[in-house]
Amino acid sequence: MNLLSHSVLLAAEGPANAPVVSPDTGAGGVFDLLWLVIGLPLLGAVLLLGVAPFLPASLKAAVDKHGHLVGTAAAVLSFVLSLVLFVSLLGRDAEERQVGQHLWTWFETGQLSVGMDLLYDQLSALFLLLITGVGSLIHVYAIGYMEHDARRRRFFGYLNLFVAAMLTLILSANFVGLFLGWEGVGLASYLLIGFWQHKPSAAAAAKKAFVINRVGDIGLTLAIALMFATFGTTDFGGVSELASQADQGTLNALGLLLLLGACGKSAQVPLQSWLLDAMEGPTPVSALIHAATMVTAGVYLVVRSNFIYELTPLAQTTVVIVATVTLLWGAVIGCAKDDIKKALAGSTMSQIGYMMLAAGLGPVGYPFAIFHLLTHGFFKANMFLGAGSVMHGMNDDVDMRRYGALRKAMPVTFLTFAMGYLAIIGFPLFSGFWSKDRIIETALADNLVIGLLAMLGAGVTGFYMTRLMLMTFFGEKRWAEDVHPHESPRVMTVPLIVLAALSVLGGVLLLGDWIVTWLEPVTGHVEHHEPPLPALVITLMITAVVAIGVAAAWFLVGKREVPREAPQDVSFATRAARADLYGDAINDGVVVRPGAGLVSGLLTLDRGGIDGAVMGGAAAVRGVSSTLRRVQNGFVRSYALSLLGGALLVVLALLAVNLG
Amino acid sequence: MTEYVVLSAILFTIGCVGVLTRRNAIVVFMCVELMLNACNLAFVAFARQHGNLDGQITAFFVMVVAAAEVVIGLAIIMTIFRTRRSASVDDASLLKY
Numbered sequence: 193m194n195l196l197s198h199s200v201l202l203a204a205e206g207p208a209n210a211p212v213v214s215p216d217t218g219a220g221g222v223f224d225l226l227w228l229v230i231g232l233p234l235l236g237a238v239l240l241l242g243v244a245p246f247l248p249a250s251l252k253a254a255v256d257k258h259g260h261l262v263g264t265a266a267a268v269l270s271f272v273l274s275l276v277l278f279v280s281l282l283g284r285d286a287e288e289r290q291v292g293q294h295l296w297t298w299f300e301t302g303q304l305s306v307g308m309d310l311l312y313d314q315l316s317a318l319f320l321l322l323i324t325g326v327g328s329l330i331h332v333y334a335i336g337y338m339e340h341d342a343r344r345r346r347f348f349g350y351l352n353l354f355v356a357a358m359l360t361l362i363l364s365a366n367f368v369g370l371f372l373g374w375e376g377v378g379l380a381s382y383l384l385i386g387f388w389q390h391k392p393s394a395a396a397a398a399k400k401a402f403v404i405n406r407v408g409d410i411g412l413t414l415a416i417a418l419m420f421a422t423f424g425t426t427d428f429g430g431v432s433e434l435a436s437q438a439d440q441g442t443l444n445a446l447g448l449l450l451l452l453g454a455c456g457k458s459a460q461v462p463l464q465s466w467l468l469d470a471m472e473g474p475t476p477v478s479a480l481i482h483a484a485t486m487v488t489a490g491v492y493l494v495v496r497s498n499f500i501y502e503l504t505p506l507a508q509t510t511v512v513i514v515a516t517v518t519l520l521w522g523a524v525i526g527c528a529k530d531d532i533k534k535a536l537a538g539s540t541m542s543q544i545g546y547m548m549l550a551a552g553l554g555p556v557g558y559p560f561a562i563f564h565l566l567t568h569g570f571f572k573a574n575m576f577l578g579a580g581s582v583m584h585g586m587n588d589d590v591d592m593r594r595y596g597a598l599r600k601a602m603p604v605t606f607l608t609f610a611m612g613y614l615a616i617i618g619f620p621l622f623s624g625f626w627s628k629d630r631i632i633e634t635a636l637a638d639n640l641v642i643g644l645l646a647m648l649g650a651g652v653t654g655f656y657m658t659r660l661m662l663m664t665f666f667g668e669k670r671w672a673e674d675v676h677p678h679e680s681p682r683v684m685t686v687p688l689i690v691l692a693a694l695s696v697l698g699g700v701l702l703l704g705d706w707i708v709t710w711l712e713p714v715t716g717h718v719e720h721h722e723p724p725l726p727a728l729v730i731t732l733m734i735t736a737v738v739a740i741g742v743a744a745a746w747f748l749v750g751k752r753e754v755p756r757e758a759p760q761d762v763s764f765a766t767r768a769a770r771a772d773l774y775g776d777a778i779n780d781g782v783v784v785r786p787g788a789g790l791v792s793g794l795l796t797l798d799r800g801g802i803d804g805a806v807m808g809g810a811a812a813v814r815g816v817s818s819t820l821r822r823v824q825n826g827f828v829r830s831y832a833l834s835l836l837g838g839a840l841l842v843v844l845a846l847l848a849v850n851l852g
Numbered sequence: 853m854t855e856y857v858v859l860s861a862i863l864f865t866i867g868c869v870g871v872l873t874r875r876n877a878i879v880v881f882m883c884v885e886l887m888l889n890a891c892n893l894a895f896v897a898f899a900r901q902h903g904n905l906d907g908q909i910t911a912f913f914v915m916v917v918a919a920a921e922v923v924i925g926l927a928i929i930m931t932i933f934r935t936r937r938s939a940s941v942d943d944a945s946l947l948k949y
Contacts (some may be wrong), residue, residue, distance in 0.1 A: 826944075827941070827942045832871050
């Protein structure tokens with residue numbers, strides 16, 4: 193309860209400028225190895241994807257057989273290095289915890305000079321640990337999960353490529369480098385969603401994710417271009433220093449464009465529809481990319497660009513609205529899905545909504561956004577891997593209506609999943625309790641409506657997670673006939689146990705407001721403010737709302753028979769949620785169909801108008817020529833006649849001119 | 853003077869009609885000659901009226917050209933007649949065969 197008494201809300205006072213980023217590039221020591229954190233997984237990817245296919249057949253077979261060890265070793269070594277770096281960073285004074293490394297000048301044209309610069313500060317340190325740590329666990333898990341897949345080497349190559357790109361995103365010291373990583377993770381995501389490309393649905397989902405992400409990327413690209421045009425630099429240091437001198441319109445545009453980028457990557461409304469389809473990928477991919485790391489890149493972008501958002505209340509408000517809509521949107525979808533991975537995907541969308549909400553609240557929210565991002569990384573990766581373990585035992589069936597009573601068949605999976613479940617609904621003292629609680633408190637202090645909606649979202653979270661839990665692990669057996677569930681091998685359960693422990697204990701980061709103090713040099717200092725209600729009351733309210741959600745699930749799902757086929761005579765709300773709240777239909781109606789109409793209109797114009805004029809002219813010439821051709825009939829006398837006619841014409845013309 | 857020009861016009865017209873209406877290549881040829889000589893007559897008549905030699909010189913040129921034309925033209929007609937057994941200009945309408 194010590195933590196609760198410290199629950200003092202923080203609120204920004206006046207237009208506080210965010211701290212200027214000024215990394216110390218001469219730190220030396222272990223920090224000179226910063227590049228190696230990216231280098232190791234990149235090397236793994238190069239070896240597994242670039243070198244292996246060109247090896248002689250016998251050697252290639254060996255790599256195919258043991259390639260996963262190379263990939264896992266790269267991730268684990270990268271994690272160890274991140275840990276060493278983190279400890280070294282802890283050892284430095286609070287003011288000196290921004291370390292930079294200049295690798296080389298990437299390109300230089302005119303006034304634009306972009307360096308391959310790395311920035312290691314308090315924010316990237318936490319991300320580094322999350323990505324390499326959770327990443328390593330998922331690599332280990334995937335060894336078991338992908339054991340019977342013929343293309344396992346390639347899978348681990350893609351995973352390493354993803355980790356390298358994600359680390360580039362996090363460690364880059366300028367927006368161009370960040371964009372490189374941003375596109376890299378997009379590529380890896382595309383490759384991994386479509387990993388089982390023999391399934392048309394997987395290939396389509398990969399394309400969908402890629403295309404929708406491009407929409408967001410346009411926003412980020414334009415923001416970078418605008419930054420260069422306004423500030424003449426894209427370095428975090430330069431932009432954070434000059435941001436306050438830019439005019440309000442530019443700052444608003446920058447904030448909104450960056451938000452568009454974040455929406456694409458983090459599956460926020462209106463660019464959310466790709467995430468549910470992305471579940472076509474192998475489950476370790478869903479856990480690593482579409483739950484723990486890549487989809488949180490949008491939150492990172494907003495928090496990292498705090499020096500811009502601090503100056504543009506308009507963009508901040510937009511972030512909050514988008515986030516609130518998304519957290520409810522995802523939660524509602526999660527309530528109706530029977531596919532266990534899609535239910536979790538809806539939940540991911542909703543939880544990222546919470547992070548974005550916190551990030552939109554300014555310096556008071558940034559630490560909690562990152563805090564929730566970390567705890568969510570633990571418990572959602574845990575649950576996705578748990579879902580993968582269940583699928584592994586159920587012959588890759590994902591329909592929860594054919595699960596039931598799995599807690600006895602898979603005790604380890606059940607217990608670890610339960611830890612994640614308790615964490616996500618915010619059961620007291622579990623990690624999600626601390627992180628979500630703080631976000632809702634902060635939201636309440638900022639705006640009552642937003643705060644209450646966030647609280648409602650917590651209740652819905654309690655409902656859909658309990659429903660998922662009950663349908664999967666409790667109730668009657670509804671298994672298909674030839675299914676014999678069994679516990680997964682140790683290589684899969686050990687990562688589950690580690691992640692479950694982290695899900696339980698993640699709250700320690702908040703002990704003594706550690707994470708707030710730790711991130712303060714990045715996110716800016718704010719004055720402490722008393723909340724509208726005592727923190728304890730708010731906490732109790734949230735817990736009560738969650739309890740109502742859980743109880744509702746118990747009465748609606750737990751106490752009743754779960755039909756093996758999804759009932760069709762359901763309310764409109766259920767039908768809408770099953771159809772992803774018509775996200776695809778909206779995209780189709782608003783973008784796809786008008787676009788197709790425009791294209792077919794242009795095509796008609798091109799064929800009828802432009803081609804018509806050109807082809808029509810040619811046809812006219814051709815028609816006249818074929819008529820004139822008949823004059824050349826070979827009869828000398830007709831030639832003579834035309835000669836005479838011509839001569840007469842000339843004479844007549846001459847006469848007309850001379851006499852006229 | 854007028855008589856000469858009228859005669860020249862009549863001769864030219866006869867030649868012209870002959871070229872357009874007759875089928876026999878020899879006759880067509882002769883009509884062409886008739887037209888040329890009608891022209892010559894006009895040249896000479898006008899030269900005399902103007903009192904200079906321009907027209908007469910031109911008439912000589914025309915005669916030279918006509919002579920050369922006869923040489924080539926008759927040769928062609930001979931060749932056509934040998935291959936087709938006919939001197940009709942209409943029969944020679946498909947020169948490529």
